[in-house]
Every structure is written in C-alpha cells, then in structure tokens.
Amino acid sequence: MASKKNHKRDWAGSAESHDHRICIVDALDKAAELCSQRGARLTQIRRRVLELIWSSHRPIGAYSLLKVLKEERANAAPPTVYRALDFLLEQGLVHRIQSQNAFIGCADPNHQHNGMFLICTDCGNAVELEETKIDRLLKSSASSRGFVIESRTVEAAGLCPDCQIN
Amino acid sequence: MASKKNHKRDWAGSAESHDHRICIVDALDKAAELCSQRGARLTQIRRRVLELIWSSHRPIGAYSLLKVLKEERANAAPPTVYRALDFLLEQGLVHRIQSQNAFIGCADPNHQHNGMFLICTDCGNAVELEETKIDRLLKSSASSRGFVIESRTVEAAGLCPDCQIN
DNA sequence: TAGCGATTGTTATATTATAACATTTATGGT
DNA sequence: ACCATAAATGTTATAATATAACAATCGCTA
Ligand SMILES: [Zn+2]
Ligand SMILES: [Zn+2]
Ligand SMILES: [Zn+2]
Ligand SMILES: [Zn+2]
Numbered sequence: 001m002a003s004k005k006n007h008k009r010d011w012a013g014s015a016e017s018h019d020h021r022i023c024i025v026d027a028l029d030k031a032a033e034l035c036s037q038r039g040a041r042l043t044q045i046r047r048r049v050l051e052l053i054w055s056s057h058r059p060i061g062a063y064s065l066l067k068v069l070k071e072e073r074a075n076a077a078p079p080t081v082y083r084a085l086d087f088l089l090e091q092g093l094v095h096r097i098q099s100q101n102a103f104i105g106c107a108d109p110n111h112q113h114n115g116m117f118l119i120c121t122d123c124g125n126a127v128e129l130e131e132t133k134i135d136r137l138l139k140s141s142a143s144s145r146g147f148v149i150e151s152r153t154v155e156a157a158g159l160c161p162d163c164q165i166n
Numbered sequence: 167m168a169s170k171k172n173h174k175r176d177w178a179g180s181a182e183s184h185d186h187r188i189c190i191v192d193a194l195d196k197a198a199e200l201c202s203q204r205g206a207r208l209t210q211i212r213r214r215v216l217e218l219i220w221s222s223h224r225p226i227g228a229y230s231l232l233k234v235l236k237e238e239r240a241n242a243a244p245p246t247v248y249r250a251l252d253f254l255l256e257q258g259l260v261h262r263i264q265s266q267n268a269f270i271g272c273a274d275p276n277h278q279h280n281g282m283f284l285i286c287t288d289c290g291n292a293v294e295l296e297e298t299k300i301d302r303l304l305k306s307s308a309s310s311r312g313f314v315i316e317s318r319t320v321e322a323a324g325l326c327p328d329c330q331i332n
Numbered sequence: 333t334a335g336c337g338a339t340t341g342t343t344a345t346a347t348t349a350t351a352a353c354a355t356t357t358a359t360g361g362t
Numbered sequence: 363a364c365c366a367t368a369a370a371t372g373t374t375a376t377a378a379t380a381t382a383a384c385a386a387t388c389g390c391t392a
Contacts, residue, residue, distance in 0.1 A: 062349075127311065360365105
C-alpha cells in the first residue's frame with residue numbers, strides 16, 4: 001500500500017494545498033487492507049461510495065452520493081447508499097457529521113474511534129482532530145455524575161484560515 | 167419569578183429524583199423574564215412549545231411536539247413548530263440535539279452558549295454540562311490550526327447511573 | 333385608526349432515512 | 363462442479379425531518 005503523509009498543509013483539502021489524489025489512493029488502500037484483515041467485504045459499491053466520500057474533504061450527504069452513483073449504476077436507490085454507508089461506518093472508514101447529516105472519510109481508520117471535527121462554514125472543508133485530552137475531560141466530567149460514555153459527537157463550526165482572509 | 171435550585175439530584179429527570187414541576191415553572195418564568203428584557207415576544211405558541219419541551223428532560227422531536235400541539239390547536243402544522251423552535255433557539259431557551267434531531271430546554275439561558283450534553287441511551291434523559299475546560303481545549307486546538315470556532319456541538323451518549331443498575 | 337412589521341395560517345414540497353420483501357451473488361462443504 | 367446457505371443487492375414503498383412560498387391576521391405605534 002501507499003500511505004505515509006504526502007505533505008504538510010495548513011488546512012484541509014483546498015486543491016492548492018496538497019495533492020488530493022494521494023489522499024484518495026491512501027484511503028482506498030488502507031480500507032482494502034483493513035477489510036481484508038477483518039474478513040469484511042469491501043465490495044464494488046462500498047468501495048465506490050468510499051471513493052466518492054473521499055472525493056473531497058467536505059462532508060457529503062447520502063443523496064449527493066446517490067446522485068453520482070445513479071449515473072454509473074442505473075438501479076442505485078437510497079438503500080444502496082445507506083447500506084454502503086452503514087458498512088463503512090461499522091468498519092470505521094467514515095464518520096457521520098451529525099450537524100450536517102453528512103459523511104466524511106476517517107483520517108485514521110486503524111483504530112476505532114468517534115471523530116472530532118473542525119468544519120469551515122465557508123468552504124465546507126473539515127479536518128479531523130485527535131484530542132485525547134478532550135475525551136479524557138469529557139469522560140471525567142461524565143464520571144463525576146456517574147455517567148458512562150459509550151460514544152460522542154464533537155463538531156466545531158467556524159472559519160478555516162483560508163476563509164478568514166475575506 | 168421563582169428560580170433557585172429546588173434540590174440536589176444525581177441525574178436528570180426521573181420522576182423519583184425531583185419535583186419536575188418546579189423545573190417547568192422555573193424555565194417558563196426565566197424565559198418570560200429574558201424575553202421581556204430583550205423585547206422578544208414569547209407568544210402563546212412559543213411559550214407552549216417551550217413548555218412541551220420542558221415536559222421532560224428527554225430531547226423531543228419536532229413532530230412529537232406537533233402531535234401534541236395539534237390536539238390543542240387544530241391548525242398547527244410543521245411550520246408552526248419549526249418557527250417556534252427557531253425563536254426558542256435564537257433566544258437560547260432551547261438547544262438542538264444534533265445526534266437525535268431533537269430539542270431540549272436550556273439549563274441556563276441567561277448567557278448564550280452552545281449546549282454540551284450527556285444523553286442516556288436507555289432512559290433518554292439528558293443533562294447539560296458546563297465544562298469551560300473542554301471549550302478552552304477545543305478553542306486552542308482549533309487555534310493551533312488557524313481555525314476560529316463560531317459554534318460547536320458536544321454530545322456524549324451512554325448510560326446514566328440509574329440505567330447502569332440493570 | 334391607518335399603516336407596517338411581525339406572527340401565524342395554509343399548502344406544497346424538499347430532504348433524509350428506513351421497512352419489507354424479492355433476487356442475485358459469493359462462499360464453503362460435498 | 364453442485365448445492366445449500368448467508369450475504370449483498372435490487373426494488374418498491376413509505377416514514378421522518380425540514381423548508382419554501384404566499385396569504386391572512388395580529389399588535390404596535392404614528
Ligand atoms: Zn486531500
Ligand atoms: Zn476518524
Ligand atoms: Zn426536572
Ligand atoms: Zn444551555
């Protein structure tokens with residue numbers, strides 16, 4: 001497989017900032033590898049949906065995915081997409097962005113986790129954070145109330161550096 | 167107005183744990199006061215929707231609200247509810263729970279903020295946290311990437327103390 | 333009380349997601 | 363290779379959530 005960070009970049013996925021083709025190839029390679037290891041079947045549809053999700057760093061909705069799929073596969077219907085999404089979510093290959101009812105590729109599918117995102121309200125790009133401190137704080141805050149966290153959503157909306165220039 | 171915490175409780179709103187009528191009265195009193203201060207009009211519909219939202223500590227969906235409203239106001243329709251919700255959200259009197267497409271009363275509407283919640287997957291009750299540390303961490307993490315946060319969603323799902331007993 | 337903006341009524345439709353059952357495809361044991 | 367089985371996909375219908383657009387009414391104030 002390819003892998004290894006292909007560059008540094010300030011922000012998510014503006015075409016200028018990095019060679020996004022590498023993001024896509026890496027994501028698909030890693031997905032294939034993980035599914036293979038797990039005996040999970042990354043079928044054509046599932047792989048294609050993952051590829052479409054990775055077509056940008058912007059969360060994409062199920063029906064946007066469906067629109068594209070339909071051009072390639074006349075009988076694609078909502079369940080086609082939602083089943084693929086269910087699979088990809090189960091495998092930790094994508095995350096759901098709750099504040100947008102949309103989906104984005106996971107930056108690090110090797111270990112299962114809930115995503116944590118900064119999402120630009122202007123360009124739509126999202127970057128995944130890994131802030132273990134936030135999870136620890138949240139866990140301890142819950143714990144002090146006797147609450148046990150099983151999953152969580154953390155999504156911050158605002159302006160990315162590129163979009164603050166305006 | 168009434169106000170002042172009416173009791174201590176381990177967790178959210180189980181009927182046994184507290185006199186919930188006081189929660190409702192306090193919430194409505196505070197809403198009236200805030201709207202009055204701001205020159206915002208807490209109309210009958212808006213007040214009633216707020217009251218329905220406060221009927222429990224469980225997030226409630228727009229169409230559940232609508233179902234009740236319709237019994238009292240034959241011509242209630244989706245816009246009736248969504249407009250009231252828009253108003254209540256704007257005034258910071260309720261929060262939207264993104265992971266459930268549902269709404270819950272704000273525990274402290276005096277200062278504008280995004281909510282932060284622990285939500286029990288078993289009983290459905292939710293409690294609002296105020297963890298300034300988490301916001302500070304999130305802000306600084308964003309800041310290190312040049313990102314400026316304008317709003318955020320933090321929702322943790324899991325088991326409340328009551329529901330762990332099973 | 334006339335005018336004006338805010339609120340509510342009304343109808344229609346957009347968007348997101350799932351249910352239910354039929355058919356096809358992949359896989360493992362013989 | 364052949365069959366039994368489970369998994370995946372096809373197909374149709376519908377549920378659940380949310381908004382658009384325009385009309386009618388209300389409430390304030392000039
Ligand atoms: Zn990229
Ligand atoms: Zn991830
Ligand atoms: Zn209560
Ligand atoms: Zn609040």
